[in-house]
Amino acid sequence: MKIREISPIVLTSKEGGSATWASTMILVRVVTSDGTTGYGEAVPTLRVSQVFRAVEQVAKSLVGKDVERLERNYHDWYLQDFYLSRSFESATAISAVDIALWDLVGKELGAPLHLLLGGKFRDSVPVYANGWYRDCITPEQFAERAKELVRKGYKGLKFDPFGRYFDWIDEKGLREAEERVKAVREAVGDEVEIMIEHHGRFNANSSVEIARRLGKYNPLFMEEPVHHEDVEGYRKYRRSTNVRIALGERLISLKEALFYLREGLMDVIQPDVTNVGGVTVARKVCALAEAFGVEVAFHNAFGSVQNAVSVQLASVIPNLLLLESFYDWFPSWKRDLIFNETVVEDGHAKVTGRAGIGVSINEKLLEELEADPKTLEVKEEPVWVVQGTWK
Numbered sequence: 275m276k277i278r279e280i281s282p283i284v285l286t287s288k289e290g291g292s293a294t295w296a297s298t299m300i301l302v303r304v305v306t307s308d309g310t311t312g313y314g315e316a317v318p319t320l321r322v323s324q325v326f327r328a329v330e331q332v333a334k335s336l337v338g339k340d341v342e343r344l345e346r347n348y349h350d351w352y353l354q355d356f357y358l359s360r361s362f363e364s365a366t367a368i369s370a371v372d373i374a375l376w377d378l379v380g381k382e383l384g385a386p387l388h389l390l391l392g393g394k395f396r397d398s399v400p401v402y403a404n405g406w407y408r409d410c411i412t413p414e415q416f417a418e419r420a421k422e423l424v425r426k427g428y429k430g431l432k433f434d435p436f437g438r439y440f441d442w443i444d445e446k447g448l449r450e451a452e453e454r455v456k457a458v459r460e461a462v463g464d465e466v467e468i469m470i471e472h473h474g475r476f477n478a479n480s481s482v483e484i485a486r487r488l489g490k491y492n493p494l495f496m497e498e499p500v501h502h503e504d505v506e507g508y509r510k511y512r513r514s515t516n517v518r519i520a521l522g523e524r525l526i527s528l529k530e531a532l533f534y535l536r537e538g539l540m541d542v543i544q545p546d547v548t549n550v551g552g553v554t555v556a557r558k559v560c561a562l563a564e565a566f567g568v569e570v571a572f573h574n575a576f577g578s579v580q581n582a583v584s585v586q587l588a589s590v591i592p593n594l595l596l597l598e599s600f601y602d603w604f605p606s607w608k609r610d611l612i613f614n615e616t617v618v619e620d621g622h623a624k625v626t627g628r629a630g631i632g633v634s635i636n637e638k639l640l641e642e643l644e645a646d647p648k649t650l651e652v653k654e655e656p657v658w659v660v661q662g663t664w665k
């Protein structure tokens with residue numbers, strides 16, 4: 275089949291979610307010469323209009339090419355876009371197209387993605403919850419909400435207890451963070467995994483101090499404890515702590531992943547299929563991590579197409595730790611968009627056997643939600659925190 279059309283589609287609704295920067299979804303629709311439709315998803319954040327345009331630019335390179343030549347198509351864009359290794363917009367655009375192409379190959383062969391990738395290693399995917407602590411400030415609020423999700427069957431949860439601290443943290447901030455983490459640990463007991471999200475916002479001295487204070491609550495990992503590009507900070511953090519480090523949601527290529535792996539800067543890698551290079555690159559990152567003895571916990575914070583493809587990928591790799599999930603805290607339209615096909619039950623996501631990425635799109639809803647790619651408002655609370663927690 276030939277690629278006939280590649281279109282970015284922006285979806286949004288008044289119903290917000292727990293993460294402001296995921297209130298918009300960028301879908302990519304690819305239509306083939308025989309009229310089959312495949313879908314991928316790109317990362318929205320504060321770059322919705324830029325990513326929309328980047329997808330249009332990728333389309334100029336790939337329309338007319340063979341759907342099935344997945345590696346070749348990625349490589350053709352690599353050849354054209356001199357700045358791919360430096361551009362998040364370009365990386366997420368080609369990632370979304372790549373996901374849609376895998377979806378189409380699966381549909382052509384009548385096979386779910388997991389079959390194309392070597393078959394299921396597990397029948398359902400263990401997930402951890404994120405997005406559950408909207409408007410939580412006090413330790414009691416965190417504890418209450420954490421108990422609710424354990425009752426729902428979740429075996430792991432992630433949260434950012436650092437309020438409005440950025441770059442550095444003082445004694446007051448450390449105490450507040452510790453009170454929140456302590457309350458959650460006591461609320462969920464020792465059997466449930468807790469993960470501490472730092473959102474890559476501290477200098478090494480601050481995060482080392484944080485590790486000293488919070489390590490005793492036995493977190494499964496400390497996520498992005500220092501600023502993403504602060505390699506010296508990571509080295510210092512590694513030397514000065516004995517907690518497990520997770521990072522990877524901002525990686526945009528295989529070789530960038532190799533850099534952090536070879537430096538030994540992480541114990542858990544968190545590639546995001548929607549910006550690391552689609553299924554084509556994500557599976558290589560997982561293999562690379564396997565060779566380094568590093569486990570994978572895919573970053574999965576945006577929409578329901580990203581979630582669907584991440585569930586498929588997570589079902590096949592041997593070195594999966596956990597998959598992130600916002601599913602139960604999505605605005606309802608994101609679940610409706612895929613006919614609620616990837617439900618979480620007892621802390622596990624169902625792996626569907628449908629062809630391609632495993633979900634079909636509610637075209638009627640898509641039409642209703644389609645919007646112009648707008649520049650987002652910037653408010654005091656940054657878009658990357660869970661809403662109502664920047665206090």
Ligand SMILES: O=C(O)[C@H](O)[C@@H](O)[C@H](O)[C@H](O)CO
Pocket residue numbers: 292293295296404405471473523573574575598657658659660661
């Ligand atoms: O690990 C993650 O999921 C990412 O750091 C982010 O995507 C935020 O946590 C999310 O947006 C909520 O603020």
Ligand SMILES: [Mg+2]
Pocket residue numbers: 471473497498523
């Ligand atoms: Mg994160």
